[in-house]
Amino acid sequence: MGKIKTLADLRKMREKLKSETDLRDKSEHPEDMVQIKVAMATCCIASGSRETMNYIVDELEKRNVDAVVTQTGCMGYCYAEPTVEVTVPGKEPIVFGYVDEKKANEIIERYIKNGELVEGIIPMNYRSIEETK
């Protein structure tokens, strides 16, 4: 890496580097942005959840959507893997099943960007401990 000769160079460099530490800032305020949880247990990974997750992370960045993507354990809907839970700020979390790249694309474009519901929603069949408290 050579010298930074001007302020414009510094700015350009910052833009390029920003994405590398962005994640650390975003994770401080997860409730302000779209949160996506990808189930990543053995069963999910076998059904391709890692590819789905990578696709989602890359696409969100390409399309400039502010979101935090985290992995989580098995959600229990193993028949519908890969499963993805999406929480749009101010809305209830929704779980989508059979999320391949095509479905992921649809979720990003239609649900996250425009708020339209798309096919493939799995009804919640349990409550978590946090809610019952």
Next chain:
Amino acid sequence: MSGYKIHLLVCGGTGCKASLSTAVVENLNHEIKTQGLDDFAQVVTTGCFGFCEKGPIVKIIPDNTFYVQVKPEDAREIVEEHIVKGRKVERLLYHDPDKETIVSDSKHMNFYKKQVRIALRNCGVIDPENIDEYIARDGYKALGKVLSEKTPEEAIKLIKDSGLRGRGGGGFSTGMKWELAAKNISDEKYVVCNADEGDPGAFMDRSILEGDPHTVVEAMAICGYSIGSNYGLVYIRAEYPLAIERLKTAIKQARDYGLLGNNILGTGFKFDIELRYGAGAFVCGEETALIHSMEGSRGEPTMKPPFPSDSGYLGKPTTVNNVETFANIPVIINKGAAWFSSIGSEKAKGTKVFALAGKINNVGLIEVPMGITLREVIFEIGGGIKNGKKFKAVQTGGPSGGCLTEKHLDTPIDYDNLIAAGSMMGSGGMVVMDEDDCMVDVAKFFLDFTVEESCGKCAPCRIGNKRLHEILEKITKGNGTPEDITRLINLGTVIKDTSLCGLGQSSPNPVLATINNFMDEYTAHIEDKKCPAGVCKALMKYEIVDENCVGCTACARACPVGAITGERKEIHHIDTSLCIKCGACIDRCKFNAVIIK
């Protein structure tokens, strides 16, 4: 774009390193490699998270999981469970002692809730040895902004308007200090960073230098531009090897990028920084002594004026600022004076970093807005007193400070309020004491330190403090007389009035403050010959309560000097002339028969 979807931030501060965090990093890296996740997860060694009580800390991004007290052998479980399967390792999460619940992320920990991190903004977030990460988080943006958009006068005005005051203890307006140096015309001027942190129990400057060295480098360059200096010096104590190493790396990286050196960012401004090592003398934190030490002379203070802004290093105008003060500068420039002055209290703007130590649950480093109360700091952030004991006092301002007691708990913390309460802000050390601490002994402890650290140049400090210490010694040995209190007060006041520098002018503070707030403890030592907290050994007497003693002989067997006599199944006795008051018998007795009188 970044390839890493998961960042594992591991604390690499001195505290956590001592608890093997380096091995944690190695093992995590190894496990990640084994699992073939090299492109997916990244391990980053960061600076101090502040939660030193529970180190080493590992924080997983993006789900913000906060693992505490991680051992090298836990690395495998973290990678296999959390990274691969996405399940949190519950046993390594933080357990909230109050509610007996498990807290998985730092956001919900009481320790972090009330903190506002400006000076510590990058500590625990970035890799201090990687300038790219600093630049990614707006690093050197402030320097660029100042160099290309502001005149030196404008930059000084901005710092002045922000209301930033020196964080090393004095509390002098930083903008004003810069202005004084800027006004002087000279062929050379110097910017000095005071990293000679000397208060016992204070480690905020070390943590900033270890966790975010570039912020100091950037701020010094900004100061240089503002006052018209091309040369910066960091006076750092040689006992801070990690901070020195990281600062050196930072300076080298900045030079490689052309952010130090000639023609910075094409603006023609020239600035470079060198390190000067201190041998760890407390008095060298005083700016004139510091400058003499850097010049190669004895680290002794001289009378002010002349102030360093007129005649400092090598007789040239010099601005001396503390590490934490510098760490605030880039943020103020980026976010503006109005933003900064909206934080804090009426007379003290911004935040202050405190090092919590002593009998408190969450020992560590915190940054809070000025004007927060002591109660919030100790009981909410600090998690209260260890083992549910009663709070007695908090010592602020190190050996130069005083004690704050229960009646000060709701006083908003800022420079002036602390002075009004008989203490001082100092560099931000807070030593919390509980009912088991003897205040006479505490005063003696701090005086021990100042007697040791007095440079010996002026008589009041060199001789006076020694005498103060002798009187305290006499009291704790049980030989005190009521006149001793008057002597302590008179002598202390004279030392304060007549000493040459800040060290002597403040060294009697712990004594005067404890007399002021805990007169009853002094009286108990002098008149009743008792130490209410049970600390002063000479005043303690071990006794066996006849009714409770069953004659099990456990105490007699434990006694290292054979001071306990008595036959089996008969009441035992302690020969007080032989007893060395070690307490072994108390620990051994199952019937509460041994008591201290």
